[in-house]
Amino acid sequence: MEPCKIRLGRIHYINVDPIYYVFDQGHGPGWVEIVEAAPSVLNQMLLEGYLDVSPVSSIAYARHFAHWSLLPELSISSHGRVMSVILASRVPLKELQGKLILLSRESETSVALLRLCLEREGICAHLVREKLDSKEGLAKTAGAALVIGDTALQWGRNGLFPHTLDLGQYWSAWTARPFVYALWAVSDEALRKNPSGIAALVKVLKNSLKQGMDRMDFIAQHAGHKLGLPHGLMRRYFQGLSYDLGYKEQTGMLLFFERLYEKGLLEKAVPLKFVACSE
Known part of the structure; x- marks a missing residue:
């Protein structure tokens, strides 16, 4: 049955x-x-x-x-680099102090993880949820964007955001544990x-x-x-x-x-x- x-x-x-x-x-x-x-x-x-x-x-x-x-x-x-949860940035991580970081509306866990990472680095940025459609438009308005899933895999290969932080890799290096x-x-x-x-x-x-x-x-x-x-x-x-x-x-x-x-x-x-x- x-x-x-x-x-x-x-x-x-x-x-x-x-x-x-x-x-x-x-x-x-x-x-x-x-x-x-x-x-x-x-x-x-x-x-x-x-x-x-x-x-x-x-x-x-x-x-x-x-x-x-x-x-x-x-x-x-992931036990290290994940590739599909990234902070794509126009500037090095330490230079994001006070800058605008756009957050994918599709994610909750990744946003919380990013908050922990930024706090550990002593970075206070403006975090705003946004629909991440156009990477070209975002590159002009934001210092960085938290991108997840298939979009992160595709964005990781463009040069508009020359600095990327893989959050899975960051967490594992910080804690020596999987995420x-x-x-x-x-x-x-x-x-x-x-x-x-x-x-x-x-x-x-x-x-x-x-x-x-x-x-x-x-x-x-x-x-x-x-x-x-x-x-x-x-x-x-x-x-x-x-x-x-x-x-x-x-x-x-x-x-x-x-x-x-x-x-x-x-x-x-x-x-x-x-x-x-x-x-």
Whole structure:
């Protein structure tokens, strides 16, 4: 008997392609409905009950853990350079004091990470959320821009912003720990109503990720065609990502939450609450 239908979110960036590989190949189960959107939109849709399961920003989980549980062993993380979360700047980092930094509206976790990095560097800048459409226009008005996802990969190859800070690389050099950008969460209401379906979805996603990792060269080639970027660059990008949520990733994420709590950017300490799935 098929599980009840599950509404599953999907970030509209290439970094999730390995986890959704079976769906892209037309082999996903019919009881899963995919809804694709920006990370910030998916966060809100899960919170408001329009989705049952979705990748969410790690900071969104920290704010709403009372209502969500985490799917085990799934994340988007990096143990160093990430390439898709960058501060693209017209001037060196230290010269951003007092300057305007534009922030992607699609990101929450990256904005919080940038705040920590700037504070550590003693930089007080004007941070403004903006729709980052034209890099040419931004280069004339802003000192820097926080860019994420596919846009960051594309912008990293232009010369309009000659200085780039990879926030994943900065965090790992600072803390010697990985950084977790996104997690897969289920609303506690959906888990209560359909525990067997959620358990089945966990198995589907893990199997899809395994197949995707085995076909990484194909995924990188497809991503390169989609974004107009070289195959070799795409391979390096995917090789720099981790999709696990093991001990190292969890300790890195908890450290991030602790730093935010210490700075008053989170209201309370954050526990990690996982779905219990039998194999």
